[in-house]
Amino acid sequence: MKILYISQLEHGCSARARMLALQRMGHQIVPLDTNSYATKNRVLGKLAFLLSTGSKLQRLNRDILRLAAEHKPDLLWADKVLQLQPATVLCCRAMGIQTVCYMIDNAFGPRRLRPAPVQEVHPLFRSPLHPEGR
Numbered sequence: 001m002k003i004l005y006i007s008q009l010e011h012g013c014s015a016r017a018r019m020l021a022l023q024r025m026g027h028q029i030v031p032l033d034t035n036s037y038a039t040k041n042r043v044l045g046k047l048a049f050l051l052s053t054g055s056k057l058q059r060l061n062r063d064i065l066r067l068a069a070e071h072k073p074d075l076l077w078a079d080k081v082l083q084l085q086p087a088t089v090l091c092c093r094a095m096g097i098q099t100v101c102y103m104i105d106n107a108f109g110p111r112r113l114r115p116a117p118v119q120e121v122h123p124l125f126r127s128p129l130h131p132e133g134r
Helices: 014-024 042-051 055-071 086-094
Strands: 002-007 028-033 075-079 098-102
Touching (some): 002 014, 055 086, 075 086, 086 098
């Protein structure tokens, strides 16, 4: 299976370990490291995060669609990608790409992740019914 794997992929990161595990299982991985889309200015970065806007966020979503069209993966795996826009997920699904939103926190909880409701698979490790996940 060909997987477009999107996350922070620096050495020692748990998302990178998951990506490498999928690769060891025989899957073909097309990686996209979200670290290169981070805003250097902490104040502007926080504002862009809270408002889900900004040129780097838009560039990330354009690059996801470009890689999806170029590589034609079977699966888009978004590993804790808070910048992923619902329209990007819907475009990938229209291309026939299955989508996974991997969140160690409740994807439907207080963060109110915008892409989560349009993605097809949501591995959760805390109860979605309890606000603290305990």
